[in-house]
Amino acid sequence: MEQYNGNKDFKIDVPRNVKIILSVLEENGHEAFAVGGCVRDAILGRTPDDWDITTSALPQQVKDVFHKTLDTGLQHGTVTVRIGGEGYEVTTYRIDGEYTDGRHPDSVEYTSNLIEDLKRRDFTINAMAYNPTVGLIDAFDGMGDLQRKCITCVGKAEQRFEEDALRILRAIRFSAQLGFTVSETTKEAIRTLAPTLEKISAERIHTEMEKLLLSKHPEKIMDAYELGVTKVVLPEFDAMVECPQNTPYHKYDVGRHTVEVMKHVQANKTMRWAALLHDVGKPKSRTTKDGRDHFYGHAHVGSTMAVEVMRRMKMDNKTIKVVSKLVDCHDDRPTTTALGASPEAIRRSVYKIGKDIYDNYLQLVYADFQGKSDYGKENGFDAYLYTKEQYELIVKEGICTSIKEMNISGKDLIAIGCPVGEKIGTVLDELMDIVLKEPQKNQKELLMEEAKKLI
Numbered sequence: 075m076e077q078y079n080g081n082k083d084f085k086i087d088v089p090r091n092v093k094i095i096l097s098v099l100e101e102n103g104h105e106a107f108a109v110g111g112c113v114r115d116a117i118l119g120r121t122p123d124d125w126d127i128t129t130s131a132l133p134q135q136v137k138d139v140f141h142k143t144l145d146t147g148l149q150h151g152t153v154t155v156r157i158g159g160e161g162y163e164v165t166t167y168r169i170d171g172e173y174t175d176g177r178h179p180d181s182v183e184y185t186s187n188l189i190e191d192l193k194r195r196d197f198t199i200n201a202m203a204y205n206p207t208v209g210l211i212d213a214f215d216g217m218g219d220l221q222r223k224c225i226t227c228v229g230k231a232e233q234r235f236e237e238d239a240l241r242i243l244r245a246i247r248f249s250a251q252l253g254f255t256v257s258e259t260t261k262e263a264i265r266t267l268a269p270t271l272e273k274i275s276a277e278r279i280h281t282e283m284e285k286l287l288l289s290k291h292p293e294k295i296m297d298a299y300e301l302g303v304t305k306v307v308l309p310e311f312d313a314m315v316e317c318p319q320n321t322p323y324h325k326y327d328v329g330r331h332t333v334e335v336m337k338h339v340q341a342n343k344t345m346r347w348a349a350l351l352h353d354v355g356k357p358k359s360r361t362t363k364d365g366r367d368h369f370y371g372h373a374h375v376g377s378t379m380a381v382e383v384m385r386r387m388k389m390d391n392k393t394i395k396v397v398s399k400l401v402d403c404h405d406d407r408p409t410t411t412a413l414g415a416s417p418e419a420i421r422r423s424v425y426k427i428g429k430d431i432y433d434n435y436l437q438l439v440y441a442d443f444q445g446k447s448d449y450g451k452e453n454g455f456d457a458y459l460y461t462k463e464q465y466e467l468i469v470k471e472g473i474c475t476s477i478k479e480m481n482i483s484g485k486d487l488i489a490i491g492c493p494v495g496e497k498i499g500t501v502l503d504e505l506m507d508i509v510l511k512e513p514q515k516n517q518k519e520l521l522m523e524e525a526k527k528l529i
Contacts, residue, residue, distance in 0.1 A: 080209035086116045088206060091157040092125045095140075095164065096205060102139045104131035105188060106164075107203035107211065114199045117220060118252070127155075127164045128203060130186050136164050150182060167191035170237070189213050193228060196241045197248065201228045223254040231263035239270040243282040243303060250286045250294035261301060268302040279307050280387040287346040292336040295350075299329065310354050310383060317357040320367045323450035328356045334445030339437055343393060348400040348438055351380040355401075377402035396431055403427050404438050409457040420464035421510050424475040429468075436462055474509050474516040477502050482521040490522065492529045501528045 088096075092108055099106035106129040112122035129136065133153050137143045142156035151166035169183045169190050185191060188203060188211060195201040198216040210217070214228050225245050227234040235242050242264050249256050256264070271279070286295060295311065298304045304311040315329030324331060332353055339345035355376025359369045380401045384394045408423035409415040427435050439458055443451050467473070474480055482505060484498045492498055505524060509516045515524075 079213075080205070080211050082209035084204075084210040085206075086113065086204050086210070088116075088204070089125060091160055092127065092162065093206065094157060095127055095155055095162055098139055099127075099129050099131055099136070099164075100207070102131070102135075104129055104135065105167075105205075106131070107188065107205045107208070109192075109203040110195065110200050113202045113204045113210075114216070114220070116204075117202075117217070125162055127162060128167060128188070128191055129164055130167055130188075131164075132166055132184060136166075151184060168194070170194045194237075195228050196234055196238075196244065198226050198228055199248075219257075223252070224257050225249050225252075225254050225260060226257040227260050227263065231260045232267065235263055235267045235270070239267065240274050240278050240282060242268060242271055243274075243279065243286075243298070243307065246294055246298050246301070246303065247282050247286045247289070249297065250289035250291040253291055256297065264301045264303065268306055271303065271306045276386060276388045280389060283307065283387070284343065284347075287336065287350060288341050288343065290341070292346060292350075293333045295336075296330075296333060308383070310379065311350075313357040314354065317360060318367065319356075319369075320362070320365060323446050323453065325447040325450075326445065328353050331445040335438075335441045338441035338444040344396055344400075344434060345437060347384070347389075347393065348397045348404070348434065349441060351376065351383060351397065352401050352404045352438060352442065354379045354383065373402055373405040396434070399428070399431060400434055400438055403435060404442065406435075407454065407457060408461055415457060415460050417464055417467075418511060420461055421468065421473065421475050421513070423461070424465060424468060425506070425510055429475055432465055436465065473513045477506050479516075480505060480509060480521065481516050481518045482525065486518070486522065487525055487529070490526060490529065492525070497529070501525055504528055 086108070088108060096106045096108070106127055108125055109128040110126050112125045115122040131139075133148055133151055136153045136155065140155045144154040144156065144161065146152055146154040146163065147165075151168050153164050154161045155164050167185045167188055167190065169185050192201045192203060192211070192213055198214040198219045200216070201214050202216040203211040219226050225248050227245075245256050245260055245264060248254065286292065286298070295304065299312060299315055311329060314332055315327055317328040319326065319328060319331065326334065332350060335352065336346055336349040339349045353372065353376060355372040355374070355378075356369045358379075359372035359375050361368050361370065377398045380398045381394055384397065403426070406423065406427070408419045411419050411422075413419035413422070424432050443455055443458065468475060480502070484502065487498050487501055488494060492501060505521055505528075508524060515521070
């Protein structure tokens with residue numbers, strides 16, 4: 075094996091299957107190293123999602139020395155080796171050609187030198203390689219950047235971003251996941267080249283945005299705003315940051331309020347997207363009277379906008395449906411209806427919003443309070459607590475809040491002579507109204523008697 079300047083004193087706990095792949099390649103006269111994110115995560119004490127291996131062996135040579143392989147990326151020099159039911163990507167050292175499309179190299183040239191391969195990688199913390207025999211290969215001070223908690227491009231940042239513009243968003247995403255800062259030179263390149271993100275597909279943008287949102291530091295989206303990234307990939311957020319809230323209920327602009335809300339919901343796809351988009355309709359709904367801002371109808375406007383954003387991001391229909399519903403109802407306060415703070419008001423709220431997402435709704439309402447002024451946090455919080463207590467009682471006692479939970483069905487109505495068609499729905503709605511008023515009436519015999527009066 076070529077003599078690299080490896081740190082032999084530094085040890086990483088490499089999984090057994092990875093060790094086998096490395097040793098088999100070495101025994102057959104090739105170099106082989108674990109590389110990239112797995113090395114970074116292992117150094118940070120995180121469990122790597124997968125282990126990538128880079129080697130001096132050509133793809134055919136890799137296939138020759140292992141029994142089970144899959145041709146998963148031969149055009150990029152990648153072969154997947156199967157061991158113990160697991161797949162491990164093994165990629166030949168390479169030098170990338172020009173990137174005229176801003177995403178893929180026009181050509182790939184194999185090389186026998188590991189350092190040449192590491193040169194083409196995005197960030198220093200992802201450009202380290204490890205082999206139990208040679209130790210840690212860190213030609214670009216990735217270890218130093220890990221210690222400094224800094225995201226820095228390998229070589230010239232402009233060149234790395236020109237090769238693949240998505241790396242611009244990846245820099246911010248990594249900073250959010252790891253709690254790092256982005257180096258000044260890398261930031262400057264991002265500011266300059268952020269507009270080139272326009273050539274990146276919506277699917278790839280969505281993947282990186284979601285990883286940022288689901289991270290421990292979703293507030294790093296503000297870095298994306300300040301560096302001109304959201305202007306390209308999520309201009310609605312720029313409008314939110316630039317929308318003030320001159321009202322006693324708030325102390326932040328809409329964007330910074332949104333960041334606070336994101337920090338107070340669970341780190342799952344539904345809740346983080348709902349938090350991000352819950353006030354997306356405010357900039358379009360803002361009116362000012364006597365120096366005070368109002369945002370009438372912003373939830374409904376925002377729901378429509380949220381659908382547009384998520385469709386543009388090529389998100390799945392289920393997430394679009396749930397998130398847009400949460401955006402639409404996030405400002406609903408059942409205790410402010412004519413029924414006031416009453417069990418019936420909460421039952422009707424659960425019926426309207428849906429028991430399947432009511433927990434999400436309550437979580438969003440709570441987080442919304444956390445992003446307000448002290449006055450805003452206090453005003454209405456007791457009503458939120460009452461709503462939450464009543465909802466927990468509904469769940470605990472199995473109180474009916476939906477037509478499917480009623481002890482009567484469309485078939486039962488047909489059996490007592492209800493005409494097939496719209497009449498069935500109308501009768502079920504009226505029966506539902508009775509049950510929401512008096513839950514104890516959710517009994518089949520009582521409902522059948524009521525139904526006969528309605529048919």
